[in-house]
Amino acid sequence: MSHNDVTFTPTGADTDDPYAGVRETTEGPVYTVTGQDWSDVVDAAVAGQERIVVNMGPQHPSTHGVLRIILELDGETVTEARCGVGYLHTGIEKNLEYRNWTQGVTFVTRMDYLSPFFNEAAYVLGVEKLLGITDEIPERANVIRVMMMELNRISSHLVAIATGGMEMGALTVMTNGFRERELTLDLFELISGLRMNSAYFRPGGVAQDLPPGAVESVREYLRWMWDHIGEYEDLCNENPIFKGRTVDIGYLDLAGCMALGITGPVLRSTGLPWDIRKTQPYCGYETYDFEVPTRDNADSYDRFRIRVDEIKESLKIVEQCLDRLEPGPVMVADKKIAWPAQLAIGSDGMGNSLDHIRHIMGESMEALIHHFKLVTEGFRVPAGQVYVPVESPRGELGAHVVSEGGTRPWRVHFRDPSFNNLQAVAAMCEGGMIADVIVAIASIDPVMGGCDR
Amino acid sequence: MSPDDPKKPDPTSEQGGTEDGSKEKVTTGGDPAPGLAEAPGDAVDTRGPELPPPHPSRRGMFGVDGSGDTSGYGRLVVRDTNPIRGGSTPRPWHDELERLGDDVSAALSDAGLSDDVFEKVVVDRGQITFFVKRDRLPEVARVFRDDAALRFEMCMGVNGVHYPEETGRELHACYQLLSITHNRRVNLEVACPDGDPHIPSIVSTYPSVNWHERETYDFFGIIFDGHPSLTRIEMPDDWPGHPQRKDYPLGGIPVEYKGATIPPPDERRAYN
Numbered sequence: 082m083s084h085n086d087v088t089f090t091p092t093g094a095d096t097d098d099p100y101a102g103v104r105e106t107t108e109g110p111v112y113t114v115t116g117q118d119w120s121d122v123v124d125a126a127v128a129g130q131e132r133i134v135v136n137m138g139p140q141h142p143s144t145h146g147v148l149r150i151i152l153e154l155d156g157e158t159v160t161e162a163r164c165g166v167g168y169l170h171t172g173i174e175k176n177l178e179y180r181n182w183t184q185g186v187t188f189v190t191r192m193d194y195l196s197p198f199f200n201e202a203a204y205v206l207g208v209e210k211l212l213g214i215t216d217e218i219p220e221r222a223n224v225i226r227v228m229m230m231e232l233n234r235i236s237s238h239l240v241a242i243a244t245g246g247m248e249m250g251a252l253t254v255m256t257n258g259f260r261e262r263e264l265t266l267d268l269f270e271l272i273s274g275l276r277m278n279s280a281y282f283r284p285g286g287v288a289q290d291l292p293p294g295a296v297e298s299v300r301e302y303l304r305w306m307w308d309h310i311g312e313y314e315d316l317c318n319e320n321p322i323f324k325g326r327t328v329d330i331g332y333l334d335l336a337g338c339m340a341l342g343i344t345g346p347v348l349r350s351t352g353l354p355w356d357i358r359k360t361q362p363y364c365g366y367e368t369y370d371f372e373v374p375t376r377d378n379a380d381s382y383d384r385f386r387i388r389v390d391e392i393k394e395s396l397k398i399v400e401q402c403l404d405r406l407e408p409g410p411v412m413v414a415d416k417k418i419a420w421p422a423q424l425a426i427g428s429d430g431m432g433n434s435l436d437h438i439r440h441i442m443g444e445s446m447e448a449l450i451h452h453f454k455l456v457t458e459g460f461r462v463p464a465g466q467v468y469v470p471v472e473s474p475r476g477e478l479g480a481h482v483v484s485e486g487g488t489r490p491w492r493v494h495f496r497d498p499s500f501n502n503l504q505a506v507a508a509m510c511e512g513g514m515i516a517d518v519i520v521a522i523a524s525i526d527p528v529m530g531g532c533d534r
Numbered sequence: 535m536s537p538d539d540p541k542k543p544d545p546t547s548e549q550g551g552t553e554d555g556s557k558e559k560v561t562t563g564g565d566p567a568p569g570l571a572e573a574p575g576d577a578v579d580t581r582g583p584e585l586p587p588p589h590p591s592r593r594g595m596f597g598v599d600g601s602g603d604t605s606g607y608g609r610l611v612v613r614d615t616n617p618i619r620g621g622s623t624p625r626p627w628h629d630e631l632e633r634l635g636d637d638v639s640a641a642l643s644d645a646g647l648s649d650d651v652f653e654k655v656v657v658d659r660g661q662i663t664f665f666v667k668r669d670r671l672p673e674v675a676r677v678f679r680d681d682a683a684l685r686f687e688m689c690m691g692v693n694g695v696h697y698p699e700e701t702g703r704e705l706h707a708c709y710q711l712l713s714i715t716h717n718r719r720v721n722l723e724v725a726c727p728d729g730d731p732h733i734p735s736i737v738s739t740y741p742s743v744n745w746h747e748r749e750t751y752d753f754f755g756i757i758f759d760g761h762p763s764l765t766r767i768e769m770p771d772d773w774p775g776h777p778q779r780k781d782y783p784l785g786g787i788p789v790e791y792k793g794a795t796i797p798p799p800d801e802r803r804a805y806n
Contacts, residue, residue, distance in 0.1 A: 167768040172784075175777055179784055179799040210659055339687045339714075342742025353714070360717050458805045464616035465658050468710050468721060470690070481693045481708060485616060487592065488805040492778070494693040496710070496746075501691065504745050533768055 137518070139168045145244065145522065146529035150506065152515065159518060162510040164503050169533040177493045181459030182208055183420060185490060187280040189480075192495060193531025194277060195240050198233040199473035200531075201282035202226060204493065206363060207469040207482035208284040211462050214413055221409040222286035223365045228299070228402035229272070229281065230364075230471075231395040235306070236265035237474035238388040238395075242313060245385065245523035249326045257312055264302055271298055274431065284460075286412035289424045296403055303403075306396055313389050327382035331509040331521030334379050341508065342501050345476025346387045347525060352377035357472040369398050381524035388526075391474075418460050421452045459488040475499055475526055499525075499532040589614040590699040618663070618723070619700065622654040631662050634718060638664070641681035647673065653725075663708075663721040668733050671724050672760075675736040678711055678720070686711035686720065689740035692747050694754035696779045704728040705756050709736070709743070726756065735761040753778035 138149040149165035173192055177185045189204045190197040209215050243258025266276040272295050273279035273288070281288050317323045333343065335351040348355055356373040358366040374390035376383035412419040425434035441449040464486040470479040476498030483492040502525050509521040592612040617623070626632055635655070642648060651670040656663045666674050678686045690710040698704055703725035711720050724733050735758035737744050747758040748767040755776040758764055766773060775782050786798030796802075 167766075167770075170768040172777065175784060176799070179802070179804075213659070340741045342688050342690060342740070355714055361719075461805075464614075466618065466663075466695075466708070467659050467661055468708075468719070470719075477690060477712075479690055479710065481710070483695050485592070486589070486612070492693075492695045496691040496693070500745060500749075501742060504742065 135515075139165070145527050148503070148522070148527060148529055148532075150518065150522070152510075152518065154515060157515050159510050159513055159515055162507050162518065164506050166500070166503060166529070166532050169529045171534065173534045174493055174495065177490050179489065181488045182284055182462055182490060183459055185493065186283060187278075189493070189495070190278045190280050191530065192534050193473065193475070193478070193497060193499065193528045195237045195528050196233050196473050196475070196478075196531075197278055198226075198229045198282065199471055199478050200495070201280065202230055202364070203469055203471045203473075203478050203480035203495070204482070205282045205284050206471065207467050207480040207493075208462060210467045210469055211465055211482060211484050212284065212418065212460075213463070214285065214415065214418065217413050217415065218286060219410045219413065220365075221290075221407060222411045222413075224402050224406055225272075225287050225291065225411060226282060226364050227366065227369070228399050229269070229287075231398045231402070232265055232268055232299075234395045234474045235392050235399075236262045236269075238392050239265070241474070241523070241526040242385060242388055245520070245526070246317070246323075248519050248523050249323070251317070251320075251323060254313065254316055257309070257316075261306065261309060264305060268295075268299060268302055271295055283412070283420055285415070285418045285420070286410070288420070290411045291406075296406065299399065299403055303396055303400060306392075310389065310392060310396070317385065324382060326517075326520055327380065327385060327524075329378070329380050329382075330513065330517045331381040331384075331524045332379055333505055333509050337505070337508050341505050343476065343505055345472075345474070345498055345502070346384045346391070347502060347505070348476065349373065349375045349387055350377075350383040351379045357470055357477060361470070363469075363471060369401050371395075371398050381520050384524040384526075416451065417455075421448075421455050461486060461488055462490075470496075473498055475528065475531070476502060478531075495531075495534060497531040497534065499527040499529070500534075503527050503532060586613040586615050586620075588612065617656050617658045618665075618706075620656070623657040627657045627662070628660070630718070631657055634662065634720065637681075637683040638678075641677050641684050642674075644681065645673070645677045647677065661719070661721060663723050665723050665725070668724045668726055671722070672734050672736055672739065674722070675709075675739045678722075679739055683716075684713065685715040686713045688712045688714065689736070689743050692743050692750050694750040694756055694778065696754060698728075698780045700725070702727045705731055705754055707733055707750055707754075707756055731756045732759050733757070734759050735764075737761055752776065755779065 133154045135152045135154055136149060137152055139147040147168035149168065151161075151163045151165060152159050153161035171191075173188045177188050180188065185204060185208075186201050189200040192200045206215070209218065239258045239262040243255045243262070246252070246254025246258065269279060270276045272291055273281035275281075333341075333347060333351070335348075335353055337343070338348045338351055338353075344355065352375050354373040354375045357363075358371075359373055371394045374387050374394065376386055421437075423434045423437040424431055425436075427435065441452050462484040464484050466481065466483040468479055468481045470477045472478075477496065478498055479496035481492075481494040481496065482490060485491040505525060506518075506522060509525075510518045513521070589612040625635065627635065639649060642651065647670075651667055651674050653665040653667055656665065664674075675689075678684050688711070690712055693708045693710075695706045695708065696704060697706065705726050705728060707724045707726075709722040709724075711722065713719070726733050731754075733756055735743075735747055737747065737758075738760070744762070745767060747761050748764060750756050751758060751761075751764050752766040752768050753776055765771065769777065784798070784800035786800065788798055788801075789796045
């Protein structure tokens with residue numbers, strides 16, 4: 082047929098293309114593309130040759146960022162589903178190789194932007210393991226880390242629930258979810274100075290101690306959350322529309338999860354209580370009292386319920402963190418690793434404390450040299466490689482950290498759960514309805530910043 | 535900034551050498567980049583225990599040549615202590631890994647294989663890495679997955695690492711396996727030469743590595759033979775080069791701020 086070879090080639094005045102009409106303007110020819118003739122589609126459908134391939138994304142609002150899904154449809158039934166990723170690749174891992182070990186935190190926190198503290202945790206735990214200082218991290222730093230990670234788990238799950246609800250038309254779930262998430266981000270801002278991308282965890286501890294009033298703010302937040310977390314359950318748990326959209330949708334059983342390397346709430350929705358915080362604990366998680374929620378229908382509804390339950394467990398952990406916060410250092414004692422700056426609020430904002438500046442500029446030449454060397458050059462990390470996993474809200478987030486003995490990472494690779502779990506889209510969506518694709522993907526909760534890095 | 539630009543210096547060799555040979559002799563001349571195969575120690579250290587071999591590219595202390603530095607630090611020889619370039623870690627390892635090592639040997643002999651499928655076994659910082667000969671990888675992965683005593687059900691991913699100085703084994707692929715049954719982890723590692731970057735795919739054993747192998751191909755150019763559709767995944771389909779290799783430049787432009795010019799990150803001084 083003639084329209085097959087119609088491209089944007091310049092056409093003569095006598096060409097009358099019904100699908101790509103052209104008119105001359107002062108800026109050159111302008112084409113108006115109107116698509117195919119509907120009668121052609123109908124003819125093909127009658128002949129049984131209809132094969133519609135739909136690109137969902139990368140800019141579709143309900144694909145969680147720039148995820149592209151290529152769907153092959155038969156009517157409204159999905160016969161094939163494939164993911165296209167890579168639209169948010171930013172070369173973070175490459176950039177890390179040109180910065181010192183401490184600066185790396187500033188990059189990795191930007192990978193999975195909904196769970197920045199987990200990226201930082203995986204990275205700094207890897208660096209600390211390479212340095213061999215895992216056991217020397219002060220107790221207070223570990224407690225603060227756990228508290229920040231659990232607050233982050235809450236905020237990340239709230240976004241998962243909120244956006245998932247919005248995509249199904251449950252707008253109240255969305256507004257409520259973002260309301261509570263804002264409160265969580267306010268805490269991040271209070272404690273680390275930034276709502277997102279905090280670069281708060283550093284190799285050896287955390288960047289600075291909790292500011293005055295932080296503990297009270299967190300307690301107030303906990304009271305608010307315990308008062309309001311029930312709203313999600315009241316809104317959704319027995320809501321017939323919500324259940325109609327989610328029950329038995331996006332089914333993936335245990336064997337499928339194992340084969341595809343799926344972790345996190347998707348794996349726990351099959352009934353397997355696999356949570357690295359319990360099974361291979363880090364940062365002292367073995368000393369906290371919490372449950373690993375599981376359900377066993379392996380569908381989107383269960384994953385929603387698991388996320389709500391995990392928020393409650395995280396609230397419990399944060400409470401325990403507040404109770405065991407003892408005064409003490411928040412950075413490792415080894416001055417060859419610990420970041421030398423002592424931060425304080427000055428008249429022009431946050432910066433090195435005047436005492437510290439007086440010390441290095443006026444009192445001790447050695448302290449100045451030490452500060453200078455550590456800040457400009459960084460510390461050296463003994464050669465070797467480690468793989469350190471943490472349980473992020475989406476599953477196993479692993480950092481493979483390779484050192485060649487220098488002041489810069491040789492290679493850092495993040496095994497991001499979003500990247501891995503998106504492989505399950507075909508298994509979850511094929512054979513279902515096109516509307517269920519949205520629900521299934523929302524139940525995976527992919528974050529493209531983490532997927533593409 | 536083209537990745538294929540042959541004039542772009544290798545960022546790793548840049549740290550070691552300088553184009554101005556005469557100045558280098560003044561500051562760092564004591565130790566011209568030795569090869570990996572060079573015997574450790576030579577005449578310098580006959581008294582103490584044998585030192586690791588000199589590092590192939592890292593020298594001096596400040597990562598800079600030709601600065602007129604007369605402190606002598608530029609002559610320091612950096613030793614190559616990376617455990618992945620040494621031999622096998624001698625047993626006994628700690629208890630848990632001992633048990634794992636025995637299980638692996640038993641599983642291999644059950645499957646009609648022997649320990650010669652491994653180049654070496656390195657235990658470092660509590661983690662065990664089996665360096666698998668590359669043509670044996672599929673059968674080894676199958677044994678690790680299926681044997682009842684091992685039962686590594688999940689492969690968490692594949693990651694490439696580029697070591698340009700390891701002649702004949704520049705590209706490494708690292709696999710992280712997880713056993714939920716026994717709650718333990720191992721790493722497998724396979725090396726292949728730059729000139730023949732082929733590693734057998736294990737997608738048929740672990741479907742989860744499908745995207746990870748594509749990613750490693752995309753970033754390092756390792757070709758996983760037998761992969762169902764080995765295409766780029768992060769970079770555009772028509773992208774030239776493989777960005778995570780060490781000879782691929784980072785790119786970037788100098789930034790001027792208040793009269794001072796800050797060079798792009800890959801041209802700043804490195805202390806490696």
